[in-house]
Amino acid sequence: MNTLTLEYINSILPPRPDDSHKMTFGQVLNIAGSIHYRGAAYLSSLSALRVGAGYVTLASSPSVCDSVSAQTPNVVTLPLPPRQAQQAIDIKHINTQSIAPQAVLQLRDKLAQASVISIGSGLSISQSTDQLNRYPNPINGLIVPDGNSEFFYALLTEIQANTHPVIFDADALNFMSHLLHHPTSTAQKPISFTKNSIITPHPKELSRLLNVDVNMIQAQRVHFASLAAKQLNTIVVLKGKHTVISDGEHIFINPTGNSALAKAGTGDVLTGMIAGFCAQGVSPLNAACLGVYLHGLAGELAANELSQYGVLASDLLEYIPKAILRVLNAGH
Numbered sequence: 036m037n038t039l040t041l042e043y044i045n046s047i048l049p050p051r052p053d054d055s056h057k058m059t060f061g062q063v064l065n066i067a068g069s070i071h072y073r074g075a076a077y078l079s080s081l082s083a084l085r086v087g088a089g090y091v092t093l094a095s096s097p098s099v100c101d102s103v104s105a106q107t108p109n110v111v112t113l114p115l116p117p118r119q120a121q122q123a124i125d126i127k128h129i130n131t132q133s134i135a136p137q138a139v140l141q142l143r144d145k146l147a148q149a150s151v152i153s154i155g156s157g158l159s160i161s162q163s164t165d166q167l168n169r170y171p172n173p174i175n176g177l178i179v180p181d182g183n184s185e186f187f188y189a190l191l192t193e194i195q196a197n198t199h200p201v202i203f204d205a206d207a208l209n210f211m212s213h214l215l216h217h218p219t220s221t222a223q224k225p226i227s228f229t230k231n232s233i234i235t236p237h238p239k240e241l242s243r244l245l246n247v248d249v250n251m252i253q254a255q256r257v258h259f260a261s262l263a264a265k266q267l268n269t270i271v272v273l274k275g276k277h278t279v280i281s282d283g284e285h286i287f288i289n290p291t292g293n294s295a296l297a298k299a300g301t302g303d304v305l306t307g308m309i310a311g312f313c314a315q316g317v318s319p320l321n322a323a324c325l326g327v328y329l330h331g332l333a334g335e336l337a338a339n340e341l342s343q344y345g346v347l348a349s350d351l352l353e354y355i356p357k358a359i360l361r362v363l364n365a366g367h
């Protein structure tokens with residue numbers, strides 16, 4: 036078990052060759068955001084650029100893309116077609132802002148081109164995990180819950196054989212919990228986390244994935260992070276004070292961060308940071324270590340100027356470059 040250090044983080048920062056162009060630093064395809072969580076799409080997209088990714092495309096519903104474009108010129112958007120009401124039997128449950136499952140066809144080229152895909156920040160798979168449990172088989176179209184569950188299922192099916200890094204966050208994790216604990220009919224292929232994936236659960240999300248009480252997870256964070264990595268065949272970033280990172284073999288503990296990070300949206304920033312490092316060709320395990328350490332350091336630097344009370348998730352975007360400078364300067 037290793038505690039991450041400034042020197043180690045310095046040693047795994049990706050190079051920035053002079054003879055480079057934007058594609059040298061990789062393409063992130065960020066599938067994120069929904070009507071109530073436009074901010075998550077903004078935060079996760081910009082944080083990938085802030086750690087050095089060359090090109091970030093946000094794929095989401097048209098209203099989310101419009102909203103992010105209005106706030107920043109830095110993110111390329113790919114509006115996905117909304118679901119048509121006649122595709123579902125129970126129109127009451129349709130949110131017209133949901134993405135149509137057929138949107139996956141439109142995404143096919145982008146999925147193949149992307150250096151890394153991040154899925155789930157603010158994607159709103161359903162109104163709540165409870166609702167998913169009330170509709171034990173949302174996939175076969177008999178009853179369609181509000182949200183993007185059918186789109187997400189189609190997306191997962193499309194990327195099952197993908198070997199590019201994929202980061203699963205937030206609602207993507209809740210939906211995977213649902214699939215793991217409510218297997219779909221045998222006619223459908225089993226779904227799992229993809230090869231080279233990273234998952235970023237907070238303790239409650241890991242508790243849903245493992246079906247283990249959240250207090251037990253918190254009491255043995257290293258054990259459950261490592262167990263989940265082995266069982267689910269993925270890299271686990273178990274968030275919270277002293278975030279644990281494990282690939283089932285190695286374990287890293289993060290020393291950075293403080294209560295400034297305990298604010299809505301900071302997890303979305305972390306997802307973007309990890310994606311941004313993956314895009315630059317860093318291995319998924321090292322990308323997780325870089326993202327987590329620098330995210331915590333950005334929170335500390337922000338709190339030094341704004342107090343642990345006053346830091347916003349969006350403030351972290353300004354402090355990520357300062358955290359990177361702090362690490363670079365430690366190398367001299």
Ligand SMILES: NC(=O)C1=CN([C@@H]2O[C@H](COP(=O)(O)OP(=O)(O)OC[C@H]3O[C@@H](n4cnc5c(N)ncnc54)[C@H](OP(=O)(O)O)[C@@H]3O)[C@@H](O)[C@H]2O)[C@@H](O)CC1
Binds near residue numbers: 071073158159237299
């Ligand atoms: N600006 C935006 O667009 C934002 C968009 N966002 C997006 O919103 C979506 C849903 O996110 P969310 O926050 O509504 O649900 P979620 O985090 O699952 O919490 C549900 C319950 O879980 C628990 N719980 C949570 N953390 C815990 C912990 N560390 N340790 C232990 N338990 C913990 C806690 O339950 P309690 O303990 O209170 O019973 C809590 O009430 C998601 O897609 C996200 O990306 C957000 O990032 C915000 C900013």
Ligand SMILES: Nc1ncnc2c1ncn2[C@@H]1O[C@H](COP(=O)(O)OP(=O)(O)O)[C@@H](O)[C@H]1O
Binds near residue numbers: 237274295303305
């Ligand atoms: N007290 C704390 N000390 C250190 N890090 C924290 C603390 N509280 C939250 N964090 C970090 O902030 C982020 C919160 O993520 P998450 O719970 O997914 O929030 P959200 O869904 O609102 O974005 C995680 O990276 C977590 O490790």
